[in-house]
Amino acid sequence: SQVWSECRSVASQYFSNGDFDECDETRSLAKIFSEVSDLLNKAAPHELDNKEKASLVQDAAAMEASTTELLRSLISKWDLAKQ
Numbered sequence: 138s139q140v141w142s143e144c145r146s147v148a149s150q151y152f153s154n155g156d157f158d159e160c161d162e163t164r165s166l167a168k169i170f171s172e173v174s175d176l177l178n179k180a181a182p183h184e185l186d187n188k189e190k191a192s193l194v195q196d197a198a199a200m201e202a203s204t205t206e207l208l209r210s211l212i213s214k215w216d217l218a219k220q
Contacts, residue, residue, distance in 0.1 A: 138177040138178075138180040138181050138190070138193075138194060138197075139177070139178075139181045141177050141197075142173075142174045142175075142177035142178045142181065143174075145170045145171075145173045145174040145177065145201070146170070146171070146174040148166070148170040149166075149167045149168075149170035149171040149174060150167075152164075152166040152167035152170065153167040160211070160214065162207045162208075162210050162211040162214065163211065165207050166204060166207050166208070166211070169200055169201070169203060169204055169207075170201075170204070172200060173197045173200050173201050176193050176194075176196055176197040176200070177193070177194065177197050179193050180193035180194050180197070
């Protein structure tokens with residue numbers, strides 16, 4: 138979960154500090170990826186109970202699933218801006 142957490146932290150930073158205009162999608166993506174990163178950091182300790190780890194990872198995965206539509210919407214905005 139540590140690597141997944143670090144990747145999502147970088148994604149959050151990218152959407153927070155990107156070289157594109159801030160919009161609802163980028164703000165939402167930054168927030169969601171930050172929250173996913175936090176959940177996965179909580180799941181990282183080896184001494185944490187496996188059931189709790191699994192629950193945290195499942196919560197992170199469910200939260201991350203919501204990014205698909207946001208990414209699609211953002212790509213559509215970028216495509217329209219290029220036209």
